[in-house]
Amino acid sequence: MTSVRIPPVLRQSTGGAKRIEVSGSTVGEVIESLVAAHPGIAPQLLDGSGGLNRFVNVFLNxxxxxxxxxxxxxxxxxxxxxxxxxxxxxxxxxADH
Structure with missing residues (x-):
């Protein structure tokens, strides 16, 4: 299982969870598993075609x-x-000086 750290701005879509363990053999599969478990997070992570939103940065280790x-x-x-x-x-x- 891969541990996914959820930042505060996304926690409302995961029931407040800070960290979620999900399965997947690739980063894409891990994200798919996360979205399947917490569908409300999809609009914040994915674009209209189901790909990763370009405004989301993803780090692995x-x-x-x-x-x-x-x-x-x-x-x-x-x-x-x-x-x-x-x-x-x-x-x-x-800017204030």
Missing amino acids: ETDIRHLQALETPTADNDTLVLLPAMAGGSAGP
């Missing part, structure tokens, strides 16, 4: 999957997958 084999990256027992949706915001006006 602290390495960005874009530097590995992306969603085809193999996973093993005791791996940790971290989901980090990009955050945006800030002031619309000039």
